Amino acid sequence: MAIVDSIIISSFFNPKHIILMSASYVEHRPHASSEHVPTSHYVVIVDGKEVGGSFSTQAKAKDYACDANHHPVHVARQRHLQDRSQPAHWKVDQCKK
Numbered sequence: 493m494a495i496v497d498s499i500i501i502s503s504f505f506n507p508k509h510i511i512l513m514s515a516s517y518v519e520h521r522p523h524a525s526s527e528h529v530p531t532s533h534y535v536v537i538v539d540g541k542e543v544g545g546s547f548s549t550q551a552k553a554k555d556y557a558c559d560a561n562h563h564p565v566h567v568a569r570q571r572h573l574q575d576r577s578q579p580a581h582w583k584v585d586q587c588k589k
């Protein structure tokens with residue numbers, strides 16, 4: 493059973509139509525035990541799997557996730573945090589252009 497992070501109800505076309513979308517997460521790579529290891533690239537995580545390859549910037553990874561309709565996009569803050577379950581680690585982007 494998959495956990496869906498968001499449910500968006502579209503009432504424009506059909507008030508009973510429900511669209512289920514998985515949230516995505518933009519994370520840096522490589523994961524390191526030391527905060528002094530530099531980031532080489534960023535990846536998009538959806539349902540626990542890396543999708544779309546690697547990106548040179550967080551912005552490019554976020555744009556990919558938005559274009560692929562993985563909403564909302566959670567972008568990891570640029571600081572060293574080992575506890576990724578902390579809400580303060582993520583900033584949410586709603587993909588508005």
